[in-house]
Amino acid sequence: MAIPDEDFHPVATGQAAKTVEAHQAPQDVVFYAGWFCPFVQRVWITLEERGIPYQYQEINPYKREAHFLEINPKGLVPAIEHKGRGLYESLVLCEFLEDAFPDPTNEPHLLPADPIDRGHARIWVDYAAKVVVPAHSRLIQAQGAERQRAALEEYYAALRTFAAQIRGPWFLGEQFSLVDVALAPWMVRDWVVAEHRGFSRAAVGNGWKEYVDRLERRESIVKTTSERQHLEVIYGRYLRDEAQSEQAKAIRAGKTF
Ligand SMILES: N[C@@H](CCC(=O)N[C@@H](CS)C(=O)NCC(=O)O)C(=O)O
Incomplete structure (x- = not known):
């Protein structure tokens, strides 16, 4: 959705704002997100469910910065940077988090084992x-x-x-x-x-x-x-x-x- 600047609330609010605040420290996973975006929320839910450490970074996808475009050339949120490498597409990211964090300490998994x-x-x-x-x-x-x-x-x-x-x-x-x-x-x-x-x-x-x-x-x-x-x-x-x-x-x- 294209969002005119004057109407656009720039950051998460309510419960989500608390979650953002708790995820500011640098981590191996940098989560490029837009608080309003349902595709972003898929990945955000996955990170929270799995207890994976991540650093939340709010992006206005309509004002893309150069580094963000290196991570996702399509310029869309969500995107993830993991140890310096970028990936995007919400469902690909959810599966990536399954694959990259198979450790039992990150249970429960979101895909069945069978x-x-x-x-x-x-x-x-x-x-x-x-x-x-x-x-x-x-x-x-x-x-x-x-x-x-x-x-x-x-x-x-x-x-x-x-x-x-x-x-x-x-x-x-x-x-x-x-x-x-x-x-x-x-x-x-x-x-x-x-x-x-x-x-x-x-x-x-x-x-x-x-x-x-x-x-x-x-x-x-x-x-x-x-x-x-x-x-x-x-x-x-x-x-x-x-x-x-x-x-x-x-x-x-x-x-x-
Ligand atoms: N297929 C993508 C869709 C992501 C998407 O459409 N994100 C929107 C925000 S909800 C966006 O970044 N829009 C910017 C634009 O359309 O230029 C996914 O699943 O991650």
Whole structure:
């Protein structure tokens, strides 16, 4: 999403601000983040879940500095610098943290040990990334009552397919996994589509509301979530005067959200 400077709150707030403060000391892992970004939150949740030492560095991806572009030439957050080498793409980073920190002191792991179970988890991470998140973006971007209704139905359908596979309490059962992490940042921001698009957790069915309520209480998610009022500025601005806003135009022009 393209964010005009004047509206942009520069740093994390609430619980997330405390987490940022606790992660200022230099570490082998430097986490280049944007407090508002759901892709960033995937990696942030993973770092917190795994207890991996990291140094948090806030980046405004719309004012990229030279060193950051060396780490991620695409200029997107999240990115990680590990012992001087850079990597990016949220789901790649989550898997990198699994691979680079196999030490049992960094348990719990977010991918199952069994290869078939790992493959099963990856199928649903892929579904979250390729079906649910794009359906969510289309719902936010939809213009006009008719298109919004259709996009909401499409979004419900995407969630229902996912919900039908949840073993409980987490997607894979007792193990909180990368499948939960891949989707959680969008789910805990669903108040945006509830307020602006008529979405309801309960209407998904299949225990969806209970699952998302549980996600919302998970410590790693609480610790990486900023106050709503600052996110509202970012989302609300183009959700209200949609068709004409600079952000809506940027999104239609292919900017990520
Ligand atoms: N596919 C990337 C998406 C990351 C992304 O879109 N980040 C946004 C912030 S939420 C960004 O850095 N945008 C800057 C831009 O579009 O120029 C990932 O999974 O990490």
